[in-house]
Amino acid sequence: MKKVYSAILVFISLLALVVALGFTNKEPAVKAVEPVTNSVKVSKTETTKTGSKSTIAYQLDKAQPILHLSSPQIKDVDIESLQKELGKENVGIDVENQQIHLNLKNKVDENGKGTFTLVTNGSEQVIMGFSDIAEEQLLVTMLNSDGTSSEARKPSSNEEENGDENEEPGEDNDDGVDEDANIYENEDDPTKGWTRSDRMMISPGHVKVNADGSKTYPVIYFGAINYALQGITIKDAVAGRPLATGLLGVVGKPPIGMGRKDNVTAANTSLIQVPKNGSMNDLQTNKRGEKNQFFTNTFGDGMLKPAPFPQNLVSTGQKPYRGTQRNFVTTNIFNYYKNPEPVDKPKIFGPDEKNIGDYTGLVKKQTRLYYKMYHDPESDEPTIMQRLIFYQKLGDYQVRVKITQRFDENNGVIVNQEFFNVGNKYIDSFQGYVFRDITFMKNHDTDNSEQANVIRSLGDHQGVYSSSKLYGQRIEMKFDGFEDDPYAWSSSGTRTTYYKASKDDHFPWNFNGPINKYDAFKNIHDLGDKSTEPGRGKSWVDENLKYDSGVSMHTKDQPLAPGQKVTMSYLVNAWQVKFEPELEIINASKKSRPHELKPEDKVFKVDGEWRSAHNRFVKVKYLVRPVEDFFENDKDKAELLEKGIDVTKNFQKQSDHDKNSGIPQKWSTEIALDQLQAGINEVYAIAIDKEGRTSEIRRTYVNLPERSDPVFIQVKSPMEGSTRSNAYEPRTDKKFVDKIDIEGISYSPSGNYKIHYFVDDDPEGKLVEEKTGSKPNEVHNWILKDFSLKPYLKDTKTHSIRFVVYSNEADAHGNEIIKAEWDAFHFRMKPKELPNGGRFEIIAPEKINFGTLNLATNSEKDARPTVEGNLFVDDYREPDKKANPVRVTLEHEAFVKKAGSESEVLKTELLWDNYKVDSTRSYDIKPDDVNNRTVLTDILKENLHLKVKRDQATTDGQFKSKFYWNATDSL
Numbered sequence: 001m002k003k004v005y006s007a008i009l010v011f012i013s014l015l016a017l018v019v020a021l022g023f024t025n026k027e028p029a030v031k032a033v034e035p036v037t038n039s040v041k042v043s044k045t046e047t048t049k050t051g052s053k054s055t056i057a058y059q060l061d062k063a064q065p066i067l068h069l070s071s072p073q074i075k076d077v078d079i080e081s082l083q084k085e086l087g088k089e090n091v092g093i094d095v096e097n098q099q100i101h102l103n104l105k106n107k108v109d110e111n112g113k114g115t116f117t118l119v120t121n122g123s124e125q126v127i128m129g130f131s132d133i134a135e136e137q138l139l140v141t142m143l144n145s146d147g148t149s150s151e152a153r154k155p156s157s158n159e160e161e162n163g164d165e166n167e168e169p170g171e172d173n174d175d176g177v178d179e180d181a182n183i184y185e186n187e188d189d190p191t192k193g194w195t196r197s198d199r200m201m202i203s204p205g206h207v208k209v210n211a212d213g214s215k216t217y218p219v220i221y222f223g224a225i226n227y228a229l230q231g232i233t234i235k236d237a238v239a240g241r242p243l244a245t246g247l248l249g250v251v252g253k254p255p256i257g258m259g260r261k262d263n264v265t266a267a268n269t270s271l272i273q274v275p276k277n278g279s280m281n282d283l284q285t286n287k288r289g290e291k292n293q294f295f296t297n298t299f300g301d302g303m304l305k306p307a308p309f310p311q312n313l314v315s316t317g318q319k320p321y322r323g324t325q326r327n328f329v330t331t332n333i334f335n336y337y338k339n340p341e342p343v344d345k346p347k348i349f350g351p352d353e354k355n356i357g358d359y360t361g362l363v364k365k366q367t368r369l370y371y372k373m374y375h376d377p378e379s380d381e382p383t384i385m386q387r388l389i390f391y392q393k394l395g396d397y398q399v400r401v402k403i404t405q406r407f408d409e410n411n412g413v414i415v416n417q418e419f420f421n422v423g424n425k426y427i428d429s430f431q432g433y434v435f436r437d438i439t440f441m442k443n444h445d446t447d448n449s450e451q452a453n454v455i456r457s458l459g460d461h462q463g464v465y466s467s468s469k470l471y472g473q474r475i476e477m478k479f480d481g482f483e484d485d486p487y488a489w490s491s492s493g494t495r496t497t498y499y500k501a502s503k504d505d506h507f508p509w510n511f512n513g514p515i516n517k518y519d520a521f522k523n524i525h526d527l528g529d530k531s532t533e534p535g536r537g538k539s540w541v542d543e544n545l546k547y548d549s550g551v552s553m554h555t556k557d558q559p560l561a562p563g564q565k566v567t568m569s570y571l572v573n574a575w576q577v578k579f580e581p582e583l584e585i586i587n588a589s590k591k592s593r594p595h596e597l598k599p600e601d602k603v604f605k606v607d608g609e610w611r612s613a614h615n616r617f618v619k620v621k622y623l624v625r626p627v628e629d630f631f632e633n634d635k636d637k638a639e640l641l642e643k644g645i646d647v648t649k650n651f652q653k654q655s656d657h658d659k660n661s662g663i664p665q666k667w668s669t670e671i672a673l674d675q676l677q678a679g680i681n682e683v684y685a686i687a688i689d690k691e692g693r694t695s696e697i698r699r700t701y702v703n704l705p706e707r708s709d710p711v712f713i714q715v716k717s718p719m720e721g722s723t724r725s726n727a728y729e730p731r732t733d734k735k736f737v738d739k740i741d742i743e744g745i746s747y748s749p750s751g752n753y754k755i756h757y758f759v760d761d762d763p764e765g766k767l768v769e770e771k772t773g774s775k776p777n778e779v780h781n782w783i784l785k786d787f788s789l790k791p792y793l794k795d796t797k798t799h800s801i802r803f804v805v806y807s808n809e810a811d812a813h814g815n816e817i818i819k820a821e822w823d824a825f826h827f828r829m830k831p832k833e834l835p836n837g838g839r840f841e842i843i844a845p846e847k848i849n850f851g852t853l854n855l856a857t858n859s860e861k862d863a864r865p866t867v868e869g870n871l872f873v874d875d876y877r878e879p880d881k882k883a884n885p886v887r888v889t890l891e892h893e894a895f896v897k898k899a900g901s902e903s904e905v906l907k908t909e910l911l912w913d914n915y916k917v918d919s920t921r922s923y924d925i926k927p928d929d930v931n932n933r934t935v936l937t938d939i940l941k942e943n944l945h946l947k948v949k950r951d952q953a954t955t956d957g958q959f960k961s962k963f964y965w966n967a968t969d970s971l
Contacts, residue, residue: 040067040130040138043115051076051120052143056130058104062112065104066133069118070281072201072231072371073126074098078119085116097281098231110852118143127195127371127384135215135279137207140382142195142373187370187387194370194387199231200262201371203384204280205407213276218411218574220269222369222388222403223262224324225296226284226303237262238364259325259352259498264367264388266327267405269413269574271295271473286444297475297574299439299446300324325352325497326437326550329417332430333397334359334501341501343429344523344557345509351390352497363391376409377592383407391422398423401432409590413572416484419555420565430560431524432568434486435494435508437550438475440468453549455491456663457529459536463570464491464529464551467577467662469613474575474662477551479530482569487556490520490528491540494550508552520552528552536609537663577662581612583620583687583695584664591627594680594701597673604671604702606683609664610652615689616659617651620667622685624675627701631684636697640686642763645669645815651690672807672817676704711820713755713803715744719825727798727826730789742784742825746805751776753819757784758802765804773808792829801825840877840886842967845869845937848944855950863946871936873925873967884969887922888936891966895959906959907949917944919966 037059044055058067071077077100083091085107092101107114120126126143187194202225205218221228223237238260273293274280282292286303296302301324328350335346337359351361370387385406392399402418419432438453439446453466458476467474479485495507508520521528529540555568575582585608589595597604610618621644647669654665671683680703687695714720718740719728730740746755754772756765774780792799803824807817850863873886895906910917925934 038132038136038138042139042141042143045143048119051078051122052126054118054120054143055115056118057113057115058130058138059111059113060104060108060132062108062110064133065108065112065114067102067104068131068133068135069100069102070098070129070131071127072098072197072199073120073122074100076120076122076126078121081117081119097279097283099279099281110854127373134277135274137204137381140373140384142193187368187389194372197369197371198235199233200228200237200264200369201231201386202228202280203371203386205383205411205413206381206409210273214278215274215276215280216576217272217274217280218269218407218413219272219280220267220386220405220407220413222268222386223264223266224301224322225268225270225294227262227323229281229283232262234264234367234369235364237264238362238367259350259496260323260362262323263325263328263352263497264369265329265351265362265390265401265403265497266298266301266324267329267388267403267413267415268296268298268301268324268327269405269572270297270301271574271576273576284444290443294441294443295471295473295574295576296441297439297473298324298327298437299441300326302441303444304446305444326435326439326494328352328435328494328497329401329403330361330433330435331392331399331401331419332433333392333394333399333427334361336394336397336427341506344525345506345511346429346431346524347501348433348499348508349501350495350497350499351392353500359394361392363393366391374406376407377590393423396423396425397427398425399427399430408571411573412478413574414569415572416567416569418565418567419560421560421562424562426562427560429524429557430555430566431557432555432566433508434553434568434570435550436477437494438466439549440466440471440473440475442471442473445471454539454543454661455549455551456537456539456661457534459533459664461530461533463489465662466549467613469577469660469662472577472613474573474577476571476573476575478571478573479553481571484567484569486530486553486568486570488521488524488527489530489551489553492520492528492550492552494552521554524554524557536666537658537661577613579614580693581610581615581618581687581689581695583610583685583698584608585683585685585698585700588698588700589702591680591682591701594703597676597702597704601673603673604676604683605668606671606685606700607666607668608685608698609666610687610695611662611664612654612687612689613659613662615691615693616654616656617690618654618665618687619651620647620669620685620687621645622647622669622671622683624671624681624683626677627680627682631682631699633697636684637686637694640684640697641688641694644686647685649815672819673704675818676702678704678710711746711748711753711805713744713746713805713820713822713824715742715803715825717741717743722826724798724800724826727828729828739786739788739790742787742801743782744803744824745779745781746772747779748773748805748819749777750807751778751780752808753805754808755782756804756806758804760799768803789827789829792827796828798826798828801827840873840875840967840969842888842965843870843872843874844963844965845871845940848963850946850948853948855948855954857950857952857954860947860949863948865941865944865946867937867941871940871965873934873936875925875934877969885924885926886934886967886969887924889919889922889966889968890917891919891964892917893962895961897955897957897959899957904955904957904959906954907951909947909949911945911947913943 038061040056040058042054043057046053060067074095079091079093086102086104087106090103094101104114104116107116120143128141128143129137130139131137200221200223202219202221208216210216227237240260272280275291278291284294284303294302300322304322330348330351332346332348334349335341341347349361353361367390372385373382374385375382383406385404387402387404389400389402392401400420400422402420405413405415407413417432417434421427438455440453453468455464455466458465458478462480463476463478465474465476479489492508501507510519510522532540534540553570555566558566560566585606587607595604610620612618621640623640623644647667652665652667658665680701682699682701684697684699686697722728751774755768757768758765768784769782772782800823802821804821805819807819810816845867846869848865848867850865853861853863855861873888875882875886892910895908897904912921915921
């Protein structure tokens with residue numbers, strides 16, 4: 001008969017008992033078992049003839065070893081090999097959502113660890129995401145990274161390379177572009193790290209976990225979010241509109257719409273809010289009951305609400321601007337066609353206006369999508385970049401447009417456009433254009449009844465922002481900070497992808513006198529709104545004026561010879577406007593590139609802004625510390641709320657107009673260099689409104705060179721160099737009565753300071769002396785006289801005194817400046833008498849753990865313990881009273897596993913050496929006239945062991961017991 005092995009975790013929580021001539025049971029809180037930290041890594045990958053083979057190593061919760069695999073190339077995974085290794089019933093396939101679900105119950109050990117082999121077919125690199133049962137992303141990585149080819153998958157036998165079903169008539173003139181491979185980068189070269197995808201796709205940024213357990217995924221994609229989630233093919237996306245029936249399916253022109261099915265030239269970013277245990281990959285269905293919420297920021301990005309009448313009467317949803325057609329990238333090469341406009345006001349055509357003579361705004365067959373892993377040096381987790389390439393041609397004029405977008409460490413999206421002359425004609429006057437509509441949508445709704453997307457200035461010529469109170473959204477576009485920022489930009493609206501300039505509409509040029517917001521620029525040399533600044537939070541036009549909200553930008557006019565290129569970059573931030581305030585540090589720097597200070601600098605200035613859509617009163621707090629490799633947001637938040645330095649004494653106040661319009665409020669603080677240590681320092685800040693809601697923590701970094709004269713403080717008496725493990729014990733000092741004098745030295749170059757001391761966690765500090773400090777560059781001797789020990793006589797805890805050196809001068813806001821602080825003195829008291837007349841004390845370990853045991857049915861194992869804490873006996877009897885030894889005995893409860901109201905008892909036998917432990921047996925301690933303490937920890941580890949038996953009815957789990965220690969000197 002095959003034996004079944006399982007894991008039984010035997011866990012003991014011991015009592016810390018105070019016992020003397022009789023004892024008291026004191027039941028402590030049971031410590032929670034540390035949860036399993038789920039993780040995945042690729043331990044080995046090799047390239048095979050047909051693809052790749054990777055060994056996936058993982059640690060998961062043994063009770064729920066579920067792993068979800070997500071990839072836009074999920075069809076390239078060898079499902080059959082997974083089913084063979086894991087069992088067919090343990091492999092679930094969801095092709096529509098591009099996921100595979102694995103139950104690894106047969107492939108985990110007692111610690112939840114295991115491995116399996118993942119095989120891919122095909123020569124493409126495969127990007128793969130791994131998440132656990134709670135949809136927590138564990139790893140995103142590239143498989144087959146050493147592949148020799150990344151060519152797109154060939155069409156199946158029932159597809160035609162050049163044919164598109166449901167294509168709009170007149171689209172068959174799609175001539176290819178002649179390219180010289182020697183004059184441009186080739187993304188299909190596997191050494192470049194890019195992988196080609198034949199489908200639209202979503203790439204998530206850094207995920208935020210909300211207080212209710214839901215998650216907010218910032219995502220990037222090209223085209224509309226619904227098509228990216230569906231993963232429609234590139235070929236389908238650039239095809240014409242699908243045909244739809246007319247009235248009653250018979251009457252009327254088929255309303256096929258205009259332009260292509262999906263505007264792939266739109267580099268879009270949005271937010272997907274996913275409920276707890278939900279999936280980011282859930283599709284938009286345009287039906288009630290969708291679990292995910294979609295926050296987009298451009299018209300037509302996502303499925304529109306169906307028309308309120310039957311679909312057979314009018315083609316539902318066939319809107320002319322669906323497929324996010326108001327965002328697009330184009331060039332001015334159409335102006336080289338017949339009857340050009342003046343060079344300074346060229347004709348602009350959208351990429352979907354194609355096949356006009358020999359002009360093609362987007363060559364279908366050579367439109368390609370790529371993706372690549374990106375590791376930001378400031379972020380712990382990688383993200384996925386996306387790149388879209390398309391071509392425009394006008395006879396021998398041929399331009400390749402490459403659009404790349406990626407997340408930075410703060411979930412901002414950096415978008416770069418590259419315009420490359422791949423033709424053989426010299427373009428003597430060239431510009432590349434980006435037009436981005438701003439219209440807020442939530443799920444399938446947009447509000448056209450109010451001008452909710454007024455475009456405002458970020459201030460200091462940085463760029464623009466717009467917000468929607470109705471849908472709780474905000475979008476920012478920054479056009480500065482890049483070597484190739486837009487030459488010109490304007491807070492004006494856009495047109496559609498199938499726009500073509502005409503005599504009546506010369507967009508984006510103003511032909512009719514003073515510029516208005518329907519026209520972005522006077523001519524190609526006009527910088528637009530880049531050259532004007534209405535002020536932070538203000539608009540360039542009357543807020544009551546309705547216009548097509550959007551942004552227009554273009555490169556500088558310049559000649560572009562064959563083989564030359566020009567680029568343009570900008571930054572997009574998409575936010576959810578929530579109840580919590582929002583905080584930014586304007587002059588924030590990265591850890592890898594901190595602000596650099598000089599020794600002679602007196603202060604480090606931090607400038608920022610806050611916004612709150614729900615409270616008029618906000619304050620900002622900050623702290624400074626030496627840089628750490630990792631930060632913990634929860635811990636840092638608690639420290640900021642408790643110990644943070646207020647930027648202002650009182651709450652800052654904003655007007656109702658600013659609150660409702662999302663206008664940011666400025667804040668700043670000057671940090672004295674005495675607060676900084678030599679090297680890189682982290683300044684971290686938080687905003688708090690009057691109702692206690694807090695922002696996310698923002699950080700900046702500053703580097704201070706080594707100083708030759710640091711501030712310091714040191715205790716010299718009654719003990720120098722005390723630590724928590726080697727604390728001063730007043731009872732061993734013959735001078736002790738009930739108070740002591742603590743003396744030391746301090747130094748600060750300025751000599752202008754005061755010293756406060758704090759005992760343990762007491763937030764109220766007290767002045768060490770009436771006057772502190774000394775002459776500049778001199779050491780000062782100080783004394784904390786008559787420090788009372790009375791509050792500490794009755795416990796044996798180690799106490800710490802923290803000394804803080806403050807400047808005698810406040811900062812610009814009246815706050816105290818900390819120059820230095822140290823936990824410089826530690827002491828521990830021993831009580832003269834114990835409760836109930838006791839004269840000796842037993843101190844037990846906090847926890848004894850017999851570990852995880854693997855037992856077959858009807859088997860037995862012997863376990864040795866690990867001990868947290870120590871077993872002590874402190875004997876305070878007078879020497880003439882120590883004739884009798886101290887006898888230590890142990891009693892314990894049964895080992896029990898709790899499951900709701902049910903409990904199960906484990907069969908065990910506790911032994912001391914080879915004798916069963918019970919209250920009649922004791923361990924005797926020989927009296928010692930010199931030392932008051934006897935340490936029994938090593939003796940406990942050597943002698944105590946547990947026999948565990950497993951019968952047929954025993955189940956897996958954690959079994960706990962309580963130990964009761966007794967010490968007595970009576971017979």
